[in-house]
Amino acid sequence: MDAKKAFNPARVGGIDVKNRIFRSATHEGTARDNKVSDDILAMHRELAQGGTGLIITGYVCVSKTDNAGPTTVTVTDDACIDGLRIWAETVHAHGTKIVAQLNHSTTQIFSRPKGTVFGPSPVPDPVTGIVPEPFTGKQLNELVSEFADGAFRLKTAGFDGVQIHGAHGYLVNRFLSPAFNTRDDEYGGSPENRRRLVLEILTAIKTRCGMDFPVWIKLNGSDFSRDGKGFDREMFLDLSRELAENGIDAIEVSGGTLFGEHSPSRSKSHTAYHLDFAKELSEAVDVSVVLVGGLRNLATVETILGETGIQAVALSRSLIREPTLVNRWMSGDLRDAECVSCNGCFNPKGTRCFFHLSEEDKAFQKRVMKLMGAMGKKT
Ligand SMILES: Cc1cc2nc3c(=O)[nH]c(=O)nc-3n(C[C@H](O)[C@H](O)[C@H](O)COP(=O)(O)O)c2cc1C
Numbered sequence: 001m002d003a004k005k006a007f008n009p010a011r012v013g014g015i016d017v018k019n020r021i022f023r024s025a026t027h028e029g030t031a032r033d034n035k036v037s038d039d040i041l042a043m044h045r046e047l048a049q050g051g052t053g054l055i056i057t058g059y060v061c062v063s064k065t066d067n068a069g070p071t072t073v074t075v076t077d078d079a080c081i082d083g084l085r086i087w088a089e090t091v092h093a094h095g096t097k098i099v100a101q102l103n104h105s106t107t108q109i110f111s112r113p114k115g116t117v118f119g120p121s122p123v124p125d126p127v128t129g130i131v132p133e134p135f136t137g138k139q140l141n142e143l144v145s146e147f148a149d150g151a152f153r154l155k156t157a158g159f160d161g162v163q164i165h166g167a168h169g170y171l172v173n174r175f176l177s178p179a180f181n182t183r184d185d186e187y188g189g190s191p192e193n194r195r196r197l198v199l200e201i202l203t204a205i206k207t208r209c210g211m212d213f214p215v216w217i218k219l220n221g222s223d224f225s226r227d228g229k230g231f232d233r234e235m236f237l238d239l240s241r242e243l244a245e246n247g248i249d250a251i252e253v254s255g256g257t258l259f260g261e262h263s264p265s266r267s268k269s270h271t272a273y274h275l276d277f278a279k280e281l282s283e284a285v286d287v288s289v290v291l292v293g294g295l296r297n298l299a300t301v302e303t304i305l306g307e308t309g310i311q312a313v314a315l316s317r318s319l320i321r322e323p324t325l326v327n328r329w330m331s332g333d334l335r336d337a338e339c340v341s342c343n344g345c346f347n348p349k350g351t352r353c354f355f356h357l358s359e360e361d362k363a364f365q366k367r368v369m370k371l372m373g374a375m376g377k378k379t
Pocket of ligand 1: 024025026027028057058059101165167168218254264265266292293294295314315316317318345346347351
């Protein structure tokens with residue numbers, strides 16, 4: 001087999017890609033009334049034109065029980081399909097593939113909830129303080145169907161695959177975590193029971209969309225919880241093995257939460273910070289492993305691809321700052337990504353690089369960043 005190279009075409013997670021540098025899911029925050037907007041299309045057109053091999057969308061909501069606000073895309077009924085189709089076509093026009101990230105926000109919502117906020121168990125959210133109402137068993141059955149229905153709408157619209165968001169303290173991750181899942185039914189109490197929901201979601205999507213429709217997942221290698229009670233490395237490896245046995249096509253390795261010792265989006269002093277987890281995973285399972293987190297340098301990417309079983313890398317903030325970064329590197333300009341990992345791109349008006357804002361918007365965003373720091377919200 002040829003050595004893996006960043007810019008060679010490849011098949012990763014059941015999808016043929018033109019290169020191995022992907023955009024990791026990055027919530028756009030610019031949907032209009034939960035529909036695909038011109039801003040979303042413009043962002044993804046630029047990324048696709050800029051050479052990115054595959055784009056994982058920012059999370060989209062699959063469930064009517066999710067309280068995410070109007071700036072998040074929902075895939076909860078067939079009316080979304082036309083907008084999704086334009087989104088997929090916009091990206092495909094430049095030879096780039098597109099995978100949609102499926103999510104349920106549970107208590108990680110930063111606007112006033114429209115209705116009841118659901119979660120595994122009534123454990124207060126460390127950032128928002130919201131105490132969720134536990135899903136009943138029947139509601140969980142409906143939720144599993146909602147994931148499958150959402151995936152089927154995306155497939156119908158032409159998406160190349162879906163990615164279950166199993167990381168960063170959102171619902172699937174909370175079910176996996178003994179700190180947040182204190183249930184005593186078949187969805188909690190033991191590691192097997194905590195894994196039940198995500199395995200049911202995977203099976204339901206494959207059953208609805210066909211075994212050959214690629215289903216990926218983003219997982220935390222560890223939650224890095226301060227009290228050691230969260231999802232950890234051993235749980236990550238056990239779950240990954242079980243997902244592999246049940247047909248998952250790719251596992252993207254991330255880590256951290258908004259409240260743990262580390263956030264998923266760390267500062268500039270951290271580079272390739274989930275490499276150990278991803279490398280270990282690539283030796284343990286026979287599915288594609290994708291690494292995300294602090295990748296800023298092409299030589300590092302090539303070394304990772306060349307010396308480990310990792311199949312591809314995914315970038316978020318660097319591509320917010322420079323959507324054409326992949327083309328820049330391909331053209332031979334090998335300077336590091338310009339992103340300084342300031343996290344000023346977490347913008348309530350929509351994801352934008354801090355350095356691309358007007359002076360007025362920069363002043364507003366500085367106040368937001370100060371507030372997020374005061375709330376203890378780690379970004
Ligand atoms: C503005 C912003 C929005 C993000 N939205 C998501 C998201 O919707 N889903 C997700 O899994 N990760 C999300 N992330 C995390 C990134 O995908 C990525 O895991 C993290 O930023 C580390 O990669 P990086 O160092 O290349 O930025 C987001 C990150 C940023 C900066």
